[in-house]
Amino acid sequence: MTSPESDGRTGVWLIGARGSVATTAITGAAALRDRLIPPTGCVTESPELMDPAMPGFDRLVFAGHDITDTPLPKRAEQLEAGGVLPRGLRELVHTDLTAADNRIRSGIGTADERHDQLEAAERLTQQLCSFRELYALSRVVVINVAATEAHPPSRREHADLEELENGLRHPDPAEGGPLPPSSLYAYAALRAGCPYADFTPSVGARLPALDQLAAEQRVPYAGSDGKTGETLVKSALLPMFSSRALHVRSWSGTNLLGGGDGRNLADPNNVTSKTTSKQRAIGESLGHPVDGDVHIDYVPALGEWKTAWDHISFEGFLGNGMSMQFTWQGCDSALAAPLVLDLARLLARAHERGHSGPLPQLGFFFKDPVASEEHRLVAQFEALRSFVERLKEG
Amino acid sequence: MTSPESDGRTGVWLIGARGSVATTAITGAAALRDRLIPPTGCVTESPELMDPAMPGFDRLVFAGHDITDTPLPKRAEQLEAGGVLPRGLRELVHTDLTAADNRIRSGIGTADERHDQLEAAERLTQQLCSFRELYALSRVVVINVAATEAHPPSRREHADLEELENGLRHPDPAEGGPLPPSSLYAYAALRAGCPYADFTPSVGARLPALDQLAAEQRVPYAGSDGKTGETLVKSALLPMFSSRALHVRSWSGTNLLGGGDGRNLADPNNVTSKTTSKQRAIGESLGHPVDGDVHIDYVPALGEWKTAWDHISFEGFLGNGMSMQFTWQGCDSALAAPLVLDLARLLARAHERGHSGPLPQLGFFFKDPVASEEHRLVAQFEALRSFVERLKEG
Amino acid sequence: MTSPESDGRTGVWLIGARGSVATTAITGAAALRDRLIPPTGCVTESPELMDPAMPGFDRLVFAGHDITDTPLPKRAEQLEAGGVLPRGLRELVHTDLTAADNRIRSGIGTADERHDQLEAAERLTQQLCSFRELYALSRVVVINVAATEAHPPSRREHADLEELENGLRHPDPAEGGPLPPSSLYAYAALRAGCPYADFTPSVGARLPALDQLAAEQRVPYAGSDGKTGETLVKSALLPMFSSRALHVRSWSGTNLLGGGDGRNLADPNNVTSKTTSKQRAIGESLGHPVDGDVHIDYVPALGEWKTAWDHISFEGFLGNGMSMQFTWQGCDSALAAPLVLDLARLLARAHERGHSGPLPQLGFFFKDPVASEEHRLVAQFEALRSFVERLKEG
Amino acid sequence: MTSPESDGRTGVWLIGARGSVATTAITGAAALRDRLIPPTGCVTESPELMDPAMPGFDRLVFAGHDITDTPLPKRAEQLEAGGVLPRGLRELVHTDLTAADNRIRSGIGTADERHDQLEAAERLTQQLCSFRELYALSRVVVINVAATEAHPPSRREHADLEELENGLRHPDPAEGGPLPPSSLYAYAALRAGCPYADFTPSVGARLPALDQLAAEQRVPYAGSDGKTGETLVKSALLPMFSSRALHVRSWSGTNLLGGGDGRNLADPNNVTSKTTSKQRAIGESLGHPVDGDVHIDYVPALGEWKTAWDHISFEGFLGNGMSMQFTWQGCDSALAAPLVLDLARLLARAHERGHSGPLPQLGFFFKDPVASEEHRLVAQFEALRSFVERLKEG
């Protein structure tokens, strides 16, 4: 029996709604609804995590913000050419893409930071509320899949909600508005009472002030940085070394990628935010620092496919030096998109069941999980499984 | 506080006591006792699994069976030349090696199968009992680290203890004694009331008749086939694919190894028993068959170091084909030896605490765990951790 | 100035004309003629090897033998689905595929061996001559791209042309006709005065009796076994080790492939012929035997794409053990097809210029080059370049 | 018959004489002389390149410059611990190490640049001449194996010998002496009439002014940057792609190394000079730019062993995207040392036979060969072979 409320539809509002991940998620959701594809990669469809009370793929309505004008059908065409979307699928869901594209509103960019952030936040909140009302949605989940921002300098206003709202009202004339775009989106979402997730490594909701706001608004939030490639493998392998008491001495990684995300990460500022979240997992998991760098190289020739090589050196019994290498060749957007759908469904359901504040139980999905130090994939999966069990109870 | 009983010493009786794994384990135990090396690779020394009531490295007395005459100090010399043992260590523990070597008795080989197995079993049992008495040991743990046998044909006598003992007394004139050497060792160990583990893939204790005997004798047993290289990595990676609902389409593996184990596994009969236990894990973990072969090649040039390459192809969202490869370069004996010490300590303690029959909680150590279908390393580790918790209680 | 004769068209008769390699070659030749694709992978189009007197892509007429009925347009469809042919190309050259398919005749299979081989050979020769006359072709080059045969037992008749023709006329009642299908095709081609190449590892023209025939008929021939994947890389890497006086100790290889060739090579008989020619190169190049096996695994999930992993261990100065590994991921048919076109053009031109007998100068194309021990790719390229220079002179 | 002159001994003066490469070369030369090791890795000992008139290992006298005080026997100890030198060898050649160490003089460092360069050059020249006279050497070959310098800014004085000598006499008060240390060493060597080679990527002799000096002095010189690891493999693989008309689209590389060279290359200034010479080969060989970066990471855990991973994406027939990866695990110093000995012998012999100026025929040894655009290893080997042939004639 599903609760009456869950009969309503759920809005999925994507920040960066015309990007690769968003376009793949929107296309995929329509294809899943019409049973054109199997739910491979969608963990909320697996027997262990399925909860019939979660919104079905036919109950999701997509909308969002972006700062580009390239319409979704055009992006889908590019993704088809790049081999992400199978031939022909795009035409079959053309109506869905057009409809979603019509629901995309103009977002706010880095250049807009110095504008009136309060006004901007109010506009964003308003847009979320209108969307919820217009479509009579049970709720709207907001997920940030926009291009990675550079990590902003720390600001006094980040530490406390009152300070923050003060700062939004009276911005420091020298430094401008207190929030980077990702956090402004998060602020607006929480203000609108929307469950929220940071799929990007950008700072987003990860500010004490916003944590307070989420608690106040009684909405759950999750993040950060979708765990899809090299780091996914790391979180599967690290526990092997630690549980076997093998001493990891170095872990080096090189990521080659083309596509929009690659171009963006080639900007050294942004790379730093990304490689930092990538290495945090190693340190936190092993409890001691290890040698080695992580590189992210933009290689246009590779298009939407990413190749990562990792080299691990470790010490075994009697000081024996050993090593392991792996190469991962995956399509980033196809790895990310089903997780975005999973997050939308899980956050909707968690909200319905009254959860609020950070959800460490969703750490399974993230490189840098909020409110959690657990990076071991299997342990994260078990935590997620119990969480879904509890959602199903009562 | 440790129980008075645990003040006594524990015997560790190794079948294949002059092999690489055994020699490395015996050398390493002495080095650990004298704090010449850190306990890297020894999981019972990690904070999460340590139980002060387990026998310390200064409380272990090594002995065993083998069919070769090459003495332990000589084997240690070869292992030093092969880079397994660090320079100089061997001399420091020379007395221990000589003493252990003097406690090694002549084992039984394949050629001896047609001899009187009852008489052989009685001799083996007798040797275990004498060892226990002579050294006033609290107990003797028997671990089979002998060369891998070919899997024997199934025999009626394997299914039932009474039938088996009948068959030992009155061997079928055409087919000879009912047990392969590994099972005869296991039979003798259980008869002598010794906790037992199969570190080899040989059939050993894995016969219904021997399971009955273990229950009757109230001794615990564990196995089979130490999980150290490619399969260890598999058991860390497979849950990644399954928990993420990624569809594994093929898993291919090539293992290159020199050393004694390599030479032995080059015998196609034996390889079969090994590659079978390697692939069982994939099937059982994924719940559907996957394409791909596993090869074990004997490459003398690689000596004691093993290189394994695995290639995995999998399908993600929207049918996208992706792949992962890894190369593992490890020293097999150095990976295996600390686990042998762990098993000795855990089995001793489990016996002390009254456990008997198969111990699925030790599945963490094995490719083909007894009484368990769980192959996910992290889950196995959790099971082991709870087991140790319980051992510590009361 | 091209000679008047070269104004005529050249026939390309493919044995196995409906296979992957053949279909890709025929499709590609039409696409090159219409400038729909660049000549990537076609060495006779590179500045260093171009000879304007070689037949252009608009002067080739394709025909051949096969034993399957699946028409070329259907095969092209399958190759498009498998990602070998780019979307849409197939439709653009549909007329060419249909026309070539109409020129494919029923070949002879292994099952036909015991039939009257003389009669069969005469039919094949007749078909080649009719093709040449009907289309007023300057000459017909025959290239064997049929499925790999098992290596046949050696026969007395193979050693001498007179013996062979005797044997064809009066087959041994117990053993049947003296030739495997590939050699019967080669016999027929040479008899018809056609330049001939073995792109397969099958025995084909590599019999002393057929060498005599080629000399007698004054036609050139080349082979064996197109060098496209792992072996291509080997022939580039081996000279590195030898010229640097590094001592290669082991070379191990695993080839994973789906597709028709993969299924066929999974037959252990055939694999032997293939892996033998793969390892010959190592032995001959290094002048000393090395450890290591070569595996060819059929992995349907990989489709037309092949993944090969090679591991090389070598010794450097002061006995230092080092290693190198490589992974090669390529589309076999796309690597082979342009070489088939190159061979057709080169053999046509060599025939025109009066060359006959084995052409070691074409060793660049083959794993197991006729009349040559040179396996170093760069040296083979230089030999080919001088050969083309000489073809262009006078 | 060897010429009377070649009966004399040859001096080998190493800049950076206490570094890893130098220590390995000096130790190895003594071991080769005493036939304690085979000449693996020494190309002048291979049948194809052997010239009996080249100085034998018993005819070499080592000396050099360095700026560290750690004596050679101590460095040898460290290299033994790091696994570069086999156990025990060091003691066997202890006398040689001590003797060579006594012949090492204090060099000039970067900090010394602003000192009187003319005076410094005169001191260096003087030291070379004294060495030659004191030991009655036929000649002294100078090879720079010192730590890599940052590439210096271009200076007017580099372009012309007269200008340079003027600048040395009257240094620009603002900019200081005109030469970086490596070029000052080269200047001194050429002034002393010594054949010279740059094994480092530092600028060394690669200045027009020094080229003039070499011509004037009638001494041969060679360089730059010993080709031992990733770049060696590149120079073997690149011709494969180009000769097969395969279109390389990207070539990415990551080099992990510990050891002194690794620490030094971690300095971003120096890395630039190294990665530049690494990528020059690709551009020059393919004739078109390719995507991809080269990283050099300092990973102390790897010690003297280097691991390099390269990823190459390329396009084949019909636009098919393919890829190749390789991993190279080698001991840099053991790869470099025998080449240093080869260069010493070849330069000595070339000088004896009257060669002078840049020797492009030695391009086989270098990443960035002087006076040559040829990077294909096999072609370089052939050039070297003909050169040795010519040295042997007459």
Ligand SMILES: NC(=O)c1ccc[n+]([C@@H]2O[C@H](COP(=O)([O-])OP(=O)(O)OC[C@H]3O[C@@H](n4cnc5c(N)ncnc54)[C@H](O)[C@@H]3O)[C@@H](O)[C@H]2O)c1
């Ligand atoms: N596997 C994965 O793909 C993966 C994994 C983890 C994290 N991520 C993160 O997801 C994000 C999206 O990745 P992608 O591949 O879709 O990138 P993309 O470049 O294809 O798309 C990003 C989209 O964000 C839009 N955008 C940029 N700034 C914006 C702003 N201020 N407001 C609104 N929209 C804005 C862009 O116009 C673009 O449409 C990135 O931050 C990436 O790091 C992706």
Ligand SMILES: NC(=O)c1ccc[n+]([C@@H]2O[C@H](COP(=O)([O-])OP(=O)(O)OC[C@H]3O[C@@H](n4cnc5c(N)ncnc54)[C@H](O)[C@@H]3O)[C@@H](O)[C@H]2O)c1
């Ligand atoms: N990482 C690992 O090393 C690892 C992992 C899993 C399993 N194993 C298994 O452990 C076993 C030992 O490996 P190893 O490398 O030490 O091999 P090894 O060849 O070095 O040693 C085997 C020893 O067993 C002895 N032996 C053979 N038959 C015997 C018999 N019937 N009775 C008594 N002794 C006998 C041999 O004489 C030899 O001393 C093998 O079965 C191997 O498959 C090892």
Ligand SMILES: NC(=O)c1ccc[n+]([C@@H]2O[C@H](COP(=O)([O-])OP(=O)(O)OC[C@H]3O[C@@H](n4cnc5c(N)ncnc54)[C@H](O)[C@@H]3O)[C@@H](O)[C@H]2O)c1
């Ligand atoms: N890179 C490469 O693809 C490559 C490299 C070297 C050698 N080869 C060889 O080229 C050959 C063709 O490879 P493919 O991938 O096209 O294989 P395929 O299986 O796709 O095609 C083989 C074709 O040969 C036909 N055939 C089988 N027996 C025949 C006979 N007796 N007479 C006439 N036709 C017959 C089959 O019907 C089929 O159409 C194989 O022998 C393969 O080993 C291929």
Ligand SMILES: NC(=O)c1ccc[n+]([C@@H]2O[C@H](COP(=O)([O-])OP(=O)(O)OC[C@H]3O[C@@H](n4cnc5c(N)ncnc54)[C@H](O)[C@@H]3O)[C@@H](O)[C@H]2O)c1
């Ligand atoms: N495979 C290889 O090892 C390889 C290949 C190509 C090039 N190289 C180059 O060879 C050089 C030596 O490598 P290494 O591994 O022996 O390094 P190393 O750091 O072990 O040794 C360098 C030595 O140079 C000395 N030195 C530094 N500055 C000097 C100066 N101004 N004058 C005199 N001596 C000075 C140092 O004291 C040290 O002893 C490096 O430039 C390296 O890039 C090495």
Ligand code: NA
């Ligand atoms: Na965290």
Ligand code: NA
């Ligand atoms: Na050059």
